[in-house]
Amino acid sequence: xxxxxxxxxxxxxxxxxxxxxxxxxxxxxxxxxxxxxxxxxxxxxxxxxxxxxxxxxxxxxxxxxxxxxxxxxxxxxxxxxxxxxxxxxxxxxxxxxxxxxxxxxxxxxxxxx
Amino acid sequence: xxxxxxxxxxxxxxxxxxxxxxxxxxxxxxxxxxxxxxxxxxxxxxxxxxxxxxxxxxxxxxxxxxxxxxxxxxxxxxxxxxxxxxxxxxxxxxxxxxxxxxxxxxxxxxxxxx
Numbered sequence: 001x002x003x004x005x006x007x008x009x010x011x012x013x014x015x016x017x018x019x020x021x022x023x024x025x026x027x028x029x030x031x032x033x034x035x036x037x038x039x040x041x042x043x044x045x046x047x048x049x050x051x052x053x054x055x056x057x058x059x060x061x062x063x064x065x066x067x068x069x070x071x072x073x074x075x076x077x078x079x080x081x082x083x084x085x086x087x088x089x090x091x092x093x094x095x096x097x098x099x100x101x102x103x104x105x106x107x108x109x110x111x112x113x
Numbered sequence: 114x115x116x117x118x119x120x121x122x123x124x125x126x127x128x129x130x131x132x133x134x135x136x137x138x139x140x141x142x143x144x145x146x147x148x149x150x151x152x153x154x155x156x157x158x159x160x161x162x163x164x165x166x167x168x169x170x171x172x173x174x175x176x177x178x179x180x181x182x183x184x185x186x187x188x189x190x191x192x193x194x195x196x197x198x199x200x201x202x203x204x205x206x207x208x209x210x211x212x213x214x215x216x217x218x219x220x221x222x223x224x225x226x227x
Contacts, residue, residue, distance in 0.1 A: 032212055043117075043204050043218035044156065091212045094161060094169040099212040100146060103156035 003027075004088045009108040012078040020073040020107055022088030027068050032091060034101065035062065035073045037084040044087070044103075047073065083111045115139065119205050119219035126226055131193040134222045138187070138207030144168075145188050146208075146216065147180060151201040159203075162188060174199075195226045 005023040012018040024033065034049040048055055048062045050071075055062040061074040075082055087106040091099035118137040126132050138145045147159040159178070160170040164185035173180070177196070182188040192199050202223050208216040 034215070036216075036218075038156075043220045044206070045218065046215035049215060093212075096163070096168060097210075098144065098161065098163055098168050099210070100158055100161050100169060101206075101211060101216060102158060103148070105155055 003090045003092075003102070004104060006086075006088050006104065006107045008105065009110065011110045011112060012075075012082075013112050014080060015077050018075040018078045018082070018109065020075075020086050020088075020109065021070065022072070023070050024088070024090055025069045027090060029068075033062070033064060033071050034089045034091060035060070036087045036089060036101070036103075037082075038087070038106075039081075039084045047086070078109075078111045080111050080113065083109055085109070117205055117207050117217050117219035119203075119222050121222060122220065123223045124225070126195055126224070128197055128226055129194045131191065132195055132224060134190045134192075134203050134205075134224070136188045136190070136205030136207075136219060138205070139217055142207035142209055142217075143185065144208045144211060144216075145182060146206040146211075147188070147190055148204040148206065149201050150204065150221075151198075154201075156204065159190075192224070195224075197226050200224055200226045 035047040036044045038044045050062045063072045085106040085108050120135045145162040150156045158172040161168045162182040179191045202221040204221045206216040206218045
């Protein structure tokens with residue numbers, strides 16, 4: 001149970017902004033939202049994560065709704081290298097203070113030159 | 114800083130043989146995870162080490178899979194005997210605390226059982 005819902009696929013034109021949505025309606029107050037992506041033939045790669053406030057890093061921005069039931073990953077200028085499957089993940093508690101990542105189907109982003 | 118390293122990158126073995134995959138996590142990361150992606154399927158969790166202890170092995174498919182983490186450093190995942198359905202890409206990840214911090218993944222080992 002990935003506990004998040006994402007569209008199966010999205011398309012974007014190169015150099016245009018991309019907004020990837022994620023629903024996590026059952027999120028609790030202490031659950032972080034993580035985003036990872038997997039480029040073809042590579043291991044998953046961390047993108048960004050956040051708890052309540054919007055977050056920015058060199059790769060992307062994460063906008064978290066005020067009620068925290070949804071979030072949006074924002075790629076400010078899509079490049080061909082951004083074509084990947086993007087995963088929105090709520091880490092699952094596995095006991096003794098430990099968490100694990102549960103991957104769902106993710107959103108396959110295609111970037112059109 | 115060195116990333117997560119996995120050996121080998123590819124392995125082709127015959128059904129019934131034994132294969133051992135290795136993962137070297139980032140130094141200082143107590144948490145080590147194994148995942149598997151079978152062709153056309155989602156990435157599935159296999160197990161989670163905290164230091165040398167198995168915190169969660171609920172995703173291990175069956176008793177043909179044995180994971181160890183020596184001294185809380187590198188980890189091995191042994192498949193014995195291998196079956197055709199074990200084919201896939203095996204990923205290892207390490208993290209300090211995956212809730213508040215990110216996890217770092219290796220490039221994976223592509224296992225093909227023929």
